[in-house]
Amino acid sequence: MNAALAQCKAELLRTLRNRKFVVMALLMPVIFYFIFTSTIDANTEIDGIQWKAYYLMSMTVFGVIGGSLNTISIRFAQERKQGWVQLLKITPLPSGTYVFSKIAAQSILNLGVIVLMFIIGSVFKGVQLTSIQWILCGLWIWIGVLPFLALGTLIGTIRSVEIVQVVSQVLFMGMSALGGLWMPIQAMPSVMQQIALWLPSYRYGQGAWNIISGSSVDWIGIIVLAAYVVVFMILSTYMIKRQEAV
Secondary structure, three states: OHHHHHHHHHHHHHHHOOHHHHHHHHHHHHHHHHHHHHHOOOOOEEOOEEHHHHHHHHHHHHHHHHHHHHHHHHHHHHHHHOOHHHHHOOOOOOHHHHHHHHHHHHHHHHHHHHHHHHHHHHHHHOOOOOHHHHHHHHHHHHHOOHHHHHHHHHHOOOOOHHHHHHHHHHHHHHHHHHOOOOOOHHHOOHHHHHHHOOOHHHHHHHHHHHHHHOOOOOHHHHHHHHHHHHHHHHHHHHHHHHHHHO
């Protein structure tokens, strides 16, 4: 237990010192939120949801995805390239603790991002939700990031750190734009709307949007997200075993 806590603390400190995490998870979402809630009429509604509340959820999801996907993928790739993973195998530290510490540390950081964005939306933009809605949205965003953590692990199996950085960034920006996090999919052409329905980024954001609109749970969205988790985990496990065999 002490080893796991120490490893988790180390991961937290390393990530907080990472400028890329600060930019992707904190600065960009906050800047985008202030820009787009200041330039678009405050009375605008998306599916009956006030724009400033709708976009708060979009940018919170955006920040959590950015921090998780980029941090996990690059960290795994760097440590595999440096031989850190192989070195851990000859230490008393259980192999599962290595992965657990990364997931736990990232989850703590994601919770911080969620709380920060919610405070900004409430204090500076006057977003008003019920206590239950705040809690449910926070829990959904905190737990719903699992597909992106799994995707980060998969991308991290690529041997070149430079390629990992490019791939993670392209996927992050592409899924955010096509998934309706930058702008509602209602403003997109019909073809792009159909594509968005199958993206984990849209289904992730949709859960939070549904909560603040008072809609019922979209089980199709949950199934899509769960399917992505399973697929990404299977692929990453296969790639890791294949590389170890080689």
